Amino acid sequence: MLIKIHYKEGMLMKVNVAICDDNEIFCNQIKEFIERFNKENNTNCEVSTFNSGFDLLGQYTAEYKIIILDIEMKGMNGIETALEIRKKNQKVIIWFLTVSKDYMLEGYKAEAFRYLIKPLSYDDFAKEFDESIRWVDEKYVRPIIVEYKNETYHLETNDILFIEVFGHKLIYHLLNEKITTIDTLKNIEIELCKLNFVRIHRSYLINLKKVKTFNRNEVVMKNNERIPISKYKEKDFKEAYTHLWGKILG
Incomplete structure (x- = not known):
């Protein structure tokens, strides 16, 4: 078996990000923020969007390193969704975003990494997102990319x-x-x-x-x-x- 190992200097590993909000406009805005952040910082973040906590949990995978949740969603809210995710993954970074500070104490029960208030400017987002990316880069194990028979x-x-x-x-x-x-x-x-x-x-x-x-x-x-x-x-x-x-x- 011949395996080639590749390392890219200055490049962070791919970071899968999940955005979950029942407001499609907000989901798209955060996705655009991340795509802009990728271009400006040479990062490699891949974004998936979900319209409800049920949808996220139904398609959840441990590949997600950062999850951005709106708290006030219909059906299963962000806190409930986060607590279910924590049963599966203790390392994943969870952000809560909301228009109110009323849920802050509940949010920390789910070990929230950040608790941010809407609306959010790109500059504010980028500052916090940069810290999250650095945390991922330091705490998660870096994969070695190997090739074998064109796979x-x-x-x-x-x-x-x-x-x-x-x-x-x-x-x-x-x-x-x-x-x-x-x-x-x-x-x-x-x-x-x-x-x-x-x-x-x-x-x-x-x-x-x-x-x-x-x-x-x-x-x-x-x-x-x-x-x-x-x-x-x-x-x-x-x-x-x-x-x-x-x-x-x-």
Whole structure:
């Protein structure tokens, strides 16, 4: 299996945004705001619009990273919709927009990221939206885009336990499978080390978040596989571990 990995400097990952409001004019206005924001900031936001909470929940997917909800909708209001979404996803950013502050306390029950009052100018929207995008970029796992036989796939870095060099190939060790590729660690190491990976041996690059336990000689990953720590890489491992978890290693 030949996989090519692509990284785009300066580009944020695609962010799926859902707008839910029973006022079609307002939905379109916010959609236009986001499209303008994309052009001005080189972002990659894809927008879906819904006319009711029922419609949103019926087509809800975890791909949505930001959800913008009007509170005062007929049938299922924005608060009720948000509380249902929170049962499925604790990380998604939820905005509430309304003409009144009366629902503010209820909104925070759904862990609202922003609570904004209509009407909303583009400048006010862009300021708040920029912060939301930055939060998504920092908190969500960046996917690695891979190509195989003219098909494109997304391999989440959070699914990778470690990568092993085997001859002229790489083996991606996931929790329940292994993917063999023709590549070198040098091609991916710089970018993955920005995402909590560290090289602990000439043949192994590990995901620090998937470490179960370790000693000075080896690391045990969450799938119980044991990986040796090279004496030349022990310092790098300790520094990376300290940076991620804030625990100083002796």
